[in-house]
Amino acid sequence: MTNIGFIGAGVMGAPMIANLVSAGHSVRGFARSAASRERIAAAGAAVATAADDCLESDVLISMLPDSPDVAAVYLGERGLARSVSPQQIVVDMSTVTAETAIAVHDAVGAAGGSALDAPVSGGEQAAVEGSLSIMVGGEPDVIERVRPLLEAMGSAITHVGPPGSGQLTKAANQLIVATNIAALAEAVVLLESSGIDVGAALTAIGGGLAGSTVLERKRAAILAGTYRPGFRAALHDKDLGIVAAAARREGIALPVTAVVSQLMAALLARGDGELDHLALLKLARELNGRAG
Structure with a gap:
C-alpha cells in the first residue's frame, strides 16, 4: 500500500x-x-x-x-x-x-x-x-x-x-485524435448523404485499415447522435493550442492540424465547447444542412 x-x-x-x-x-x-x-x-x-x-x-x-x-x-x-x-x-x-x-x-x-x-x-x-x-x-x-x-x-x-517528453508525446497524440475525429465526422456525413446504412458501414470500416480506437469508442455516440462529454471540445482546443505552440517553437509546418484546429475553435465560438469533442460531427452535419 x-x-x-x-x-x-x-x-x-x-x-x-x-x-x-x-x-x-x-x-x-x-x-x-x-x-x-x-x-x-x-x-x-x-x-x-x-x-x-x-x-x-x-x-x-x-x-x-x-x-x-x-x-x-x-x-x-x-x-x-x-x-x-x-x-x-x-x-x-x-x-x-x-x-x-x-x-x-x-x-x-x-x-x-x-x-x-x-x-x-x-x-x-x-x-x-x-x-x-x-x-x-x-x-x-x-x-x-x-x-x-x-x-x-x-x-x-x-x-x-x-522531463517534458510525456507532454510532447501527448501533444502528438491529441493531434492524431482530433484529425481522426474530423475525418470520421466527414465520412459519416458522406455515408448519411448517400443513404447507406451508417452502422453497417462503420462495422465494415472498423474491420479494415481505417479502423481505430476512436471509431470503436465513438461508434455508439455517432449512431445515437449524442455528445455527452467524455472529453470536452474546450479541452481538446486547449491541447491543439499546445500543439501549435510546440510546432512554432520547432519551426515546423502542420497544415492538416491547422485546419482541424480551426474546426475545433469553431465549436467553442458557437457555444459547443462543453460538448464531447465528437461535436466535430455535429459541426460537419450542420455545415451540410443536416441536423447536428
Missing part, C-alpha cells in the same frame, strides 16, 4: 482515484468544487480540506485542466513544489505544455523530491476501466518506483524520454 495525495477529481481524475483505492492504496484527494469533492468521497478516498494536506503522502498525483492550474498548484511563492520532502515523488498527469512540466520537475528536484510528467490517453471510458495509455517523461528509476500506481490506472505505461 502506498499513501497517495491526489489533486483534481474531474471526469478523468475521479475514476483514476477509484482505481487506486481498488488496488489497495490509501488516497487523500483535494478538489476545489463541491461536486469534485463528492466524487472523491464516492471513489472511496479521504477528502482533503486543502491542497497542502495532500503533501502528507509518499506520492503526490495531480490531474488538472491546464498549464496555469498546474503552475498555480506547484510553482510560485506558495507552490507545493517548495514543500515536498526528500524522496517524495510528484506525478503530474495533466495535459500541459512541456515547459510547464520541466518547470515543475526542476522545482520539485530543487526541494529534494522527484517529478514525472505522465499525461494519459483513452478518455473517460479508459479511465474507468483502468486501461489508460500513460506516456511518461522523467528519470527511469523514478518511474519504476511508481510503476505499480501507474499500472492501477493504465494498461500501457511507456517511458518516452526526459
Whole structure:
C-alpha cells in the first residue's frame, strides 16, 4: 500500500482515484468544487480540506485542466513544489505544455523530491476501466518506483524520454485524435448523404485499415447522435493550442492540424465547447444542412 495525495477529481481524475483505492492504496484527494469533492468521497478516498494536506503522502498525483492550474498548484511563492520532502515523488498527469512540466520537475528536484510528467490517453471510458495509455517523461528509476500506481490506472505505461517528453508525446497524440475525429465526422456525413446504412458501414470500416480506437469508442455516440462529454471540445482546443505552440517553437509546418484546429475553435465560438469533442460531427452535419 502506498499513501497517495491526489489533486483534481474531474471526469478523468475521479475514476483514476477509484482505481487506486481498488488496488489497495490509501488516497487523500483535494478538489476545489463541491461536486469534485463528492466524487472523491464516492471513489472511496479521504477528502482533503486543502491542497497542502495532500503533501502528507509518499506520492503526490495531480490531474488538472491546464498549464496555469498546474503552475498555480506547484510553482510560485506558495507552490507545493517548495514543500515536498526528500524522496517524495510528484506525478503530474495533466495535459500541459512541456515547459510547464520541466518547470515543475526542476522545482520539485530543487526541494529534494522527484517529478514525472505522465499525461494519459483513452478518455473517460479508459479511465474507468483502468486501461489508460500513460506516456511518461522523467528519470527511469523514478518511474519504476511508481510503476505499480501507474499500472492501477493504465494498461500501457511507456517511458518516452526526459522531463517534458510525456507532454510532447501527448501533444502528438491529441493531434492524431482530433484529425481522426474530423475525418470520421466527414465520412459519416458522406455515408448519411448517400443513404447507406451508417452502422453497417462503420462495422465494415472498423474491420479494415481505417479502423481505430476512436471509431470503436465513438461508434455508439455517432449512431445515437449524442455528445455527452467524455472529453470536452474546450479541452481538446486547449491541447491543439499546445500543439501549435510546440510546432512554432520547432519551426515546423502542420497544415492538416491547422485546419482541424480551426474546426475545433469553431465549436467553442458557437457555444459547443462543453460538448464531447465528437461535436466535430455535429459541426460537419450542420455545415451540410443536416441536423447536428
